[in-house]
Amino acid sequence: MATDLTAALAASVTVLLLFDRWFVLAALPAAWVLGLALHGAYQQHCLREGTQEFRRVLRAAGLIAVGASAAWWFVPEAGPLHDTLFALPLTVAATLLLRQARRLRMRAAWHHGRNLERAVVVGPASSAADLISLLHRNSDCGLKIVGVCLTDPAHAGRVVPDGVPSYGGVDDTAAAVRQSGCDAVIALPSPGLEADELRRLSWQLQAAGAELLLAPVLADVAAARVAVTPFAGLPLMELHAPTLSRFPRIPKELTDRAFAAAGLVLLAPLMLAVAALIRLDSPGSALFRHCRIGLRGQEFTVLKFRTMYQDAERRRAEFSALNQYGDGALFKIVDDPRITRVGAFLRHWSLDELPQLLNVVTGRMSLVGPRPLTPDETFALPEDIRRLRLLVKPGLSGLWQVSGRSELPLEERVRLDLSYVENWSTALDLRILARTPGAVIRGTGAY
Incomplete structure (x- = not known):
């Protein structure tokens, strides 16, 4: 939020210096942060979503442009509308630039093992081992696995060689969260994790201040191809077809x-x-x-x-x-x-x-x-x-x-x-x- 406010202030000061009008400086910074907040730009993990973040910023700019046009309809004075439309592209460019710089700093810190989000994995041993191996190869993803709770604890040996402790079975997940002090639990697809079990787990994690992340059944699917569509109150995951045409x-x-x-x-x-x-x-x-x-x-x-x-x-x-x-x-x-x-x-x-x-x-x-x-x-x-x-x-x-x-x-x-x-x-x-x-x-x- 401070980064976005800085971008809006820089654009507003530019308008003030060019046109000697205070309207944009007085209104745009607060309106910009509010517009971004309305479009989910301050949700957890939003800086990980490159294309989604770009869309959020553009939608916030469109919202402010519509608001400025509506205000001009009732108060037909060209100055505020002109200054707002002049400042918006500067604000968008500065916001995206500063957010990208922050993302690069975050990735550099993650690559050196700093500011990592700690997670416990719940699911089958083979799937947990694959996930740990994937995260090990991508050291700048910002996530570190600090433990596992397996649906098949007898196969924990597949995971232990990677230096990740096993806390037992699915029923031990809440205790694992308390012992490891993790920030999140990643649930992998498994017959041993039914809907009722996941619902109880989400309640326990909410009380412990940790979030629940559900891995999809289909791996290697880009986030841009996935959308959640509700049917009869049931959120279904819609998978868009890959772009294969020329x-x-x-x-x-x-x-x-x-x-x-x-x-x-x-x-x-x-x-x-x-x-x-x-x-x-x-x-x-x-x-x-x-x-x-x-x-x-x-x-x-x-x-x-x-x-x-x-x-x-x-x-x-x-x-x-x-x-x-x-x-x-x-x-x-x-x-x-x-x-x-x-x-x-x-x-x-x-x-x-x-x-x-x-x-x-x-x-x-x-x-x-x-x-x-x-x-x-x-x-x-x-x-x-x-x-x-x-x-x-x-x-x-x-x-x-x-x-x-x-x-x-x-x-x-x-x-x-x-x-x-x-x-x-x-x-x-x-x-x-x-x-x-x-x-x-x-x-x-x-x-």
Whole structure:
């Protein structure tokens, strides 16, 4: 609220200095905070909701604009209406900017383990273990699991290795909240958590000052695709269909090609230097060409800087026993002896990916999308997963690349790619692009 008040005051003072009128300074700051409050901008967790927060701010601005227009109808003096409509865009821009700055400070604190919301998980051991693993990989989500109450306490060993204590069964949840001092309880889908049990749990948590969060049955669904629709007093969760048609993606394709072309121009000196280093380090071409499967199953040639010796493909059978994915279609070795000295450096900093900008310019790839797979990798996937994955172009960066890359198990990488396809939005692309530099600098899973 103080942040939003500061934004409104700054815009109001600007209007005062420009037009020497006090009306906006006297009325706008209070009206702005009230408008935001009416649209839920001060609810708990509102700063986590990027697109929803944007809508709340715009709706508050629209409400004030309508109010100023109504006041002008009864008091036809142009000054107040003119000043209000002039100040509103400034207020909206300042509010969004300050809120984003606060969100970034919050995420930085969460990443370093500060100001975390503490939660106890209630549900099956396997689901609890998956959730703990997910939160561990996303250290800047602001949530820390401090205990579990399981519907199957005998399987607590699946969770305990992650350093999270088990407080017993579902009936022990209230005691777990008191002992752990947590802020929330996350209930996972389970036959052992019926409606009556959840209702009693919500009453107990209300008395303890903790909130109850219900995880949906369907995982990996973006919040923008979910809406609560009441029927006969029963709140039903409505799941909107994913955006898979090409028309909404036209701006994405145009932007991809424009930014990739600009990147090629700006990075040309660096790419020439890298190519020269590769040729000096080992014999062979500086570029590596490989067949990949793209949009609607079409084959294309992906371009990367060569990071291995020329005979790497012929020597693959020698090291098959070291493949971290077993005997499947995927092939990856930690400290692969076929990688050159320059190649190891390029992989660590993801510089070997730069020639793929040419694939983006030609329309074969996007800046953000699922990982481009080889034909063997593609046809090793189940048919339904393969069909969904091929509805979009593969990307230079993506969800799995910014979530740990090769450190992730194969199932997790497939899940993240499918999650991107089903939940695609421009905001998701922007978040992935914003996380990409950090993933490159950390170098996790880059080998």
